[in-house]
Every structure is written in C-alpha cells, then in structure tokens.
Amino acid sequence: MSKVFLSLHDVSVRFKMSGKASQNDYIEPLKGISLDVHAGETLGILGANGAGKSTLLKILSGALHPDGGKVINRDASVALLALQAGFDSNLSGRDNAIFRGMLLGYSRREVLERLQEVKAYSELGDFFDEPVHKYSSGMSARLGFAISTIINPDVLLVDEVLSVGDANFKIKAERTMMKKISSGQTVVLVSHSRDQIANLCDRCLVLNNGSLIQGESVDDALKIYDKIMWAG
Amino acid sequence: MSNNELLSPAAAFELGMKPMREKRWAEASEFWRTYRDLYKGYPAPWVQGAISMMRQGDLQGAGELLAEARRKFAGQTSVWLTSAEWAALRHNSQQESAFLADGRRNCPNQWQLLAKSAELELKLGNIDAAEAFNQQAREHASEHIEPWLQYAELAEKREDWPQAEKRWKRVIELKPELARAYRQVAVSCKQQGKMKDARSYRLAAQYGAELLAPARPQQTRKRPGQVGLLHFMQLVSTKALLNMKSESARTRLNYTWVVIEPLLHLIIYYYLFGHLLHRGSENYGLFLLCGLVPWMWFAKAISNCATSIVGGQSLMLNTNIAPAFFPLVNIFQATFKQLPALLCLLGLGLLTDLQAISWNLLWLPLILLSQLLLTLALGMLLAAIIPFMRDLANLVATGLTLLMFLSGVIYDYRSMPGNIGQWLQYNPMAQLISAYREVLLEGKAPDLTSLGYVILASAVVFLANYFIYTSQRSNFVRQGML
Numbered sequence: 001m002s003k004v005f006l007s008l009h010d011v012s013v014r015f016k017m018s019g020k021a022s023q024n025d026y027i028e029p030l031k032g033i034s035l036d037v038h039a040g041e042t043l044g045i046l047g048a049n050g051a052g053k054s055t056l057l058k059i060l061s062g063a064l065h066p067d068g069g070k071v072i073n074r075d076a077s078v079a080l081l082a083l084q085a086g087f088d089s090n091l092s093g094r095d096n097a098i099f100r101g102m103l104l105g106y107s108r109r110e111v112l113e114r115l116q117e118v119k120a121y122s123e124l125g126d127f128f129d130e131p132v133h134k135y136s137s138g139m140s141a142r143l144g145f146a147i148s149t150i151i152n153p154d155v156l157l158v159d160e161v162l163s164v165g166d167a168n169f170k171i172k173a174e175r176t177m178m179k180k181i182s183s184g185q186t187v188v189l190v191s192h193s194r195d196q197i198a199n200l201c202d203r204c205l206v207l208n209n210g211s212l213i214q215g216e217s218v219d220d221a222l223k224i225y226d227k228i229m230w231a232g
Numbered sequence: 233m234s235n236n237e238l239l240s241p242a243a244a245f246e247l248g249m250k251p252m253r254e255k256r257w258a259e260a261s262e263f264w265r266t267y268r269d270l271y272k273g274y275p276a277p278w279v280q281g282a283i284s285m286m287r288q289g290d291l292q293g294a295g296e297l298l299a300e301a302r303r304k305f306a307g308q309t310s311v312w313l314t315s316a317e318w319a320a321l322r323h324n325s326q327q328e329s330a331f332l333a334d335g336r337r338n339c340p341n342q343w344q345l346l347a348k349s350a351e352l353e354l355k356l357g358n359i360d361a362a363e364a365f366n367q368q369a370r371e372h373a374s375e376h377i378e379p380w381l382q383y384a385e386l387a388e389k390r391e392d393w394p395q396a397e398k399r400w401k402r403v404i405e406l407k408p409e410l411a412r413a414y415r416q417v418a419v420s421c422k423q424q425g426k427m428k429d430a431r432s433y434r435l436a437a438q439y440g441a442e443l444l445a446p447a448r449p450q451q452t453r454k455r456p457g458q459v460g461l462l463h464f465m466q467l468v469s470t471k472a473l474l475n476m477k478s479e480s481a482r483t484r485l486n487y488t489w490v491v492i493e494p495l496l497h498l499i500i501y502y503y504l505f506g507h508l509l510h511r512g513s514e515n516y517g518l519f520l521l522c523g524l525v526p527w528m529w530f531a532k533a534i535s536n537c538a539t540s541i542v543g544g545q546s547l548m549l550n551t552n553i554a555p556a557f558f559p560l561v562n563i564f565q566a567t568f569k570q571l572p573a574l575l576c577l578l579g580l581g582l583l584t585d586l587q588a589i590s591w592n593l594l595w596l597p598l599i600l601l602s603q604l605l606l607t608l609a610l611g612m613l614l615a616a617i618i619p620f621m622r623d624l625a626n627l628v629a630t631g632l633t634l635l636m637f638l639s640g641v642i643y644d645y646r647s648m649p650g651n652i653g654q655w656l657q658y659n660p661m662a663q664l665i666s667a668y669r670e671v672l673l674e675g676k677a678p679d680l681t682s683l684g685y686v687i688l689a690s691a692v693v694f695l696a697n698y699f700i701y702t703s704q705r706s707n708f709v710r711q712g713m714l
Binding site (some may be wrong): 040042058064079080088102103105107174178182199200 | 436444466475478479482546549552553705709
C-alpha cells in the first residue's frame with residue numbers, strides 16, 4: 001500500500017447545543033471515525049445533508065481539532081478548496097488574487113508571476129481590475145476557482161464544488177479538477193452526488209449519522225449509500 | 233430521366249445515394265434500375281441496387297443482381313463484400329465464406345475483404361483464423377483504422393486484457409480523437425485490476441486526452457500548513473496594505489482623514505480645556521499634540537484588534553492560518569496609517585516652537601518602538617480574550633476612553649490629586665506619553681527607567697500571549713462556531 005498522508009483514529013467531534021428546544025446538550029457530528037488517506041488516491045465521501053461531511057473535511061484540513069481521538073498528519077500539506085471565503089469586496093480581483101495566493105502558501109513574488117495565468121483562467125478580462133463588489137456571483141466563483149487552480153497541496157480537500165459559473169466555465173473547471181485527479185493528486189472529495197463519486201473515486205466511504213461505513217469496493221459503498229437513502 | 237444522361241457517373245450515383253442515406257429504399261431501387269441501363273460499365277448500379285433491395289427484404293432480387301455483378305465485375309471489392317453480406321442475411325455462413333474466399337482471390341490484398349473475413353471467422357468461433365486475417369488486413373489497411381479496432385476487439389474476445397490494453401493504446405496512437413478507444417483501455421485496465429489507469433482513461437474519454445499528459449512536476453517547496461515566519465510576516469503586511477487600500481476606496485478624502493481626525497480632536501480639546509476651562513499649561517497646543525497623536529495610534533490599533541479573531545472565523549476554518557494573523561494585520565494597518573501622520577503632525581508642531589528642537593529627538597525611534605511593542609502585546613492579548621468573553625467587546629470603547637483619561641493625554645497625569653498620580657505611573661501609556669513630551673516639548677532625554685518598564689511589561693504580556701496562541705488555536709476556531 002502506498003504512503004499514508006493522513007490518519008484519523010477514533011475521532012469524534014461534539015458541539016454544545018444552546019437552543020432550549022434541543023433534548024441533548026450536545027450534537028455529535030462525528031462519532032469515532034477512523035480512516036487513512038493514502039498518497040495518490042481519490043477518496044470519495046458520500047453522505048446525506050447533515051451527515052457530518054463538512055465537519056470531517058475541517059478535521060482533515062486541521063482547522064478543527066477533534067474532541068476525542070487523534071489526527072495524525074505525516075508531514076503532508078492539506079488545503080481545502082474554498083471558493084468564496086475571504087474576498088474583500090472593495091478590492092479588485094487582482095488584489096484579492098494576490099492575497100489569496102499568498103494565503104495558499106506562495107510568496108508574493110510567486111503569486112505575481114502566476115497572476116497572468118489566474119487572470120486568463122478566470123476569463124474576467126477587464127473586470128479583473130475592478131472591485132469585487134461589481135462582480136456577479138458567477139464571476140467571483142470563477143475568480144475563486146482560478147486562484148485555487150494554482151495550488152498543488154499534497155492533499156486537496158474538495159467540498160461539492162465543480163458547479164462554478166456558467167455551463168462553459170463549469171466544464172473547464174471540471175476538466176481542471178479531473179486533470180489534477182488523473183495526474184495523481186491526492187484528493188478527498190465530499191459529495192452527495194453518487195454519480196460523481198462513482199466516476200472519480202478509487203475508494204468510497206459512506207458517512208451516516210456521524211459514523212463511517214466502508215464498503216469492499218466503490219460499487220459496494222454505493223449500494224450501502226442507496227440503502228441508507230431509501231431507508232431514510 | 234433524359235437529363236440524367238448528361239450527368240457524369242459520379243454525379244448520377246450521388247443522386248442515387250441520397251435516397252439510400254435517407255432510407256427511402258424503394259425510390260433508390262428505381263434510380264439504380266435506370267442507371268443499370270445508362271451506366272453499364274460501372275458496378276455501383278448493381279451493388280447499390282442489390283443493397284437497396286436487401287434493405288427492402290427482397291433477397292431473391294438482390295441475389296440475382298449480385299450474381300450478375302459477380303460475373304461482370306469480379307475485380308471489384310464491393311461486389312464480394314455485398315455478396316458476403318447477402319449470404320449473411322440468409323444465414324448461410326458457408327456461402328459467405330465462399331464469397332469472401334473468391335473475393336480474396338479476385339481482389340488480393342484488399343483490407344476490407346480481409347477484415348470481413350476475420351469478422352466471419354470470429355463469428356464462427358475460429359479466433360486464430362480471425363487473427364490471421366486481421367493481421368493481413370492491418371498490413372494492407374494503410375490509413376484505415378478499422379482493422380486496428382478489430383485487432384483490439386479480438387483481444388477483448390479472447391479476454392486477453394493486457395493485449396487488449398496494448399492494442400487499444402495502439403488505436404489511440406493512430407487516432408487520438410476516438411473517445412471509444414480511451415473507454416476500452418479503461419475497461420481493459422479495470423479487468424486487470426489497474427483501477428488508477430482505468431480511471432485516467434475513463435476521464436480522458438469524457439474530458440479529452442490532455443488529461444493523460446503527465447502532470448507538471450509538483451513543487452516540493454513549503455506549502456500551506458508549514459508556512460515560514462518570513463512568509464507569514466509578508467502575508468500580514470500585504471493584507472494590512474490591502475485593507476488600507478480597501479478602506480480608502482470607500483471615502484473621498486482617503487488618507488487625508490488620518491491627519492484631519494487628530495487635528496479635529498486637537499481643536500476640540502484645545503478650545504475646551506485651554507480656553508474654556510483654563511486648564512491649559514504653557515505651550516498647550518504642542519502638549520496636546522504629543523499626547524493625542526500617539527494615543528490615536530494606540531487606540532485605533534487596540535479597538536480594531538479586539539474583534540479581529542472573531543471576525544477571522546471563516547478564514548480560519550477554510551485555511552490553516554495562525555490566529556495571530558488577525559490582530560497583527562490590524563496593528564500593522566493602524567501603524568502604517570498612523571505613523572506617517574504622527575511624524576507629520578509632530579514635525580508641524582515642532583515648527584511652532586523651534587526652541588524645543590534638540591539632539592534628544594534622536595530618542596524618538598526608541599519611544600515609537602516601545603509603543604509598538606506595547607500595542608502588539610496588549611492588542612494580541614485582547615484579541616485572544618474576546619472570543620471567549622464576547623461581552624467584553626462592548627466595553628472596549630468605554631475602556632479606551634477611561635484609559636485615555638488615565639494616561640494623561642490632555643493633561644499631565646502627575647497633576648492628579650492625592651496619590652492617584654502615583655498609581656498612574658504604573659500605566660505604561662502614561663509613561664510613554666510623558667516620554668514623548670520630554671523629548672519633543674522639553675528637549676530632554678526620556679526617562680529610560682520608565683521606557684524600560686514599558687518594554688518589560690510588554691515582554692511579560694508577550695510571554696502570556698505566546699502560551700495562549702500556541703495552546704488555544706483550536707479553541708479560537710471553536711469559539712466562533714458556537
């Protein structure tokens with residue numbers, strides 16, 4: 001088996017409930033999750049809304065620390081592909097791209113070198129130098145995706161993206177994503193689209209009520225998922 | 233029909249092919265019947281006529297036409313191919329085989345006949361014979377891709393998946409735009425258990441062959457998660473500068489406000505305390521300036537810091553950024569903004585009182601540095617506490633006003649009645665402001681013990697900050713989610 005980048009051992013996450021209506025004091029989006037992310041694999045995580053998918057990604061990215069269990073990162077860089085977070089709407093697309101690029105770990109000089117690439121990819125044209133508040137939501141998503149394409153982390157976490165901008169840009173974004181996947185980028189893809197998972201993933205896990213169910217194969221996991229969805 | 237006589241055979245036959253493409257077989261049959269009289273030396277009217285008839289189910293009529301065609305045009309590949317097809321429609325493999333054999337004899341080295349023969353052998357279950365014909369077909373196919381497709385399909389029939397993979401890849405070499413070939417490579421790879429290759433080729437079939445190009449070599453340099461200190465500081469200063477740009481984009485007077493704001497304060501206090509209340513001391517204008525301008529730097533930085541970590545929630549959840557980033561950006565931003573204004577105003581103030589200028593002005597950078605340290609220490613501490621006690625955020629503005637009065641910004645704190653003045657000397661801001669006054673107003677060297685006290689106090693808070701920021705990162709993220 002190839003190198004393991006990330007492992008979770010019996011990880012659980014609890015949040016305190018503050019609403020008076022709740023019967024329990026805590027909600028537990030993740031209960032005792034164990035999993036390994038191997039180098040070069042595309043791991044799909046299927047789950048209904050509220051199954052804890054996004055929480056799991058935040059644990060994997062290291063942004064959130066678990067309440068129980070252990071997360072072991074074997075010196076791998078992990079990045080969450082987030083499209084819209086952190087744009088300053090008074091600044092131009094260019095300035096936002098500079099900051100976002102640096103946030104992704106590039107030096108100022110490196111970002112400036114790639115800026116032309118980002119501009120061309122985003123297809124924003126002259127809007128690239130206009131403040132982001134003039135953008136349509138599709139345009140800012142395009143900018144976000146364009147910046148994200150320049151990153152090459154060891155593990156890329158993807159949360160239901162690939163629905164960026166208009167039909168043409170969506171195809172382009174998908175193609176870029178596929179290229180990353182087929183060129184051996186380690187990807188953890190979270191989705192409730194079973195077709196997408198079936199098409200892209202080497203391995204698939206099903207997240208149900210905070211627990212992880214592992215099938216023998218992708219097809220197996222998809223069957224489990226279907227069963228859960230039908231039962232619900 | 234008379235005008236058809238004028239047409240060249242190619243143009244005339246095109247007229248006949250048209251209804252065939254549109255599957256109007258009866259009409260086509262009529263055309264070819266006429267052409268058989270008009271263009272006697274060409275095989276097409278017979279062959280195409282037979283095909284039109286076969287499509288209509290008239291096997292007998294087609295058979296008669298083909299028999300005639302075989303006599304007249306034995307050297308034509310199409311005659312033998314159509315004859316074989318006719319035999320196949322009658323489910324007579326023996327006859328089909330015989331037609332193909334005759335065809336191969338009459339028209340040697342024709343890839344279509346050879347490929348058709350391979351197809352028949354495959355249907356009859358003679359895979360080895362099929363392979364042999366296919367090999368000949370490929371030798372004579374030159375540009376044509378079909379025998380290569382058949383070659384790959386033969387391997388699939390044998391369930392020889394490594395061979396199938398190889399042969400489909402050969403097809404891709406010959407015709408890179410054929411999506412089916414990529415799909416079939418994927419199938420062969422999957423059968424061999426090579427899931428990764430299977431996926432690459434499956435995706436290439438869907439999204440285009442350039443997906444298969446080897447990836448650009450991955451940068452092995454430091455990437456998110458292990459960001460160096462230098463990069464971190466670069467990030468902080470870039471963000472601070474961008475924030476300033478963003479802030480000034482919203483107003484007309486932009487950066488001028490940095491100078492106007494303290495000036496307005498100066499005028500209010502000067503008029504209120506200096507004139508109405510007669511509390512002003514000698515050279516009260518410069519006295520106020522030395523207090524107000526450093527104070528505004530401090531107060532701006534602290535009040536912006538207060539909710540900075542709380543506000544950085546979404547960024548912390550989506551990236552691995554250190555929480556210290558947020559207060560640091562605010563302090564940098566306040567410093568970039570206030571420092572030039574501060575120097576500018578102090579310079580102006582000094583011009584009004586030229587006697588105050590002395591070599592002791594050289595102490596100014598040390599005082600500025602001490603204030604920066606103090607601001608960093610307190611700002612970061614406050615930013616770290618507020619996420620855990622959100623209510624405190626409401627007290628920041630009031631607290632700063634109180635601290636302003638306790639720091640002797642508009643009067644000398646030593647003039648406070650009783651021992652309040654004594655207690656106030658432990659307030660580092662009060663110490664800093666008197667240091668500014670000593671240097672700027674009195675032309676003296678600053679009291680080094682009081683500066684030392686400020687630096688020491690800052691260092692102690694820094695130490696506390698260090699522990700808070702290293703141990704509480706996850707809690708900062710958590711607090712914002714509640």
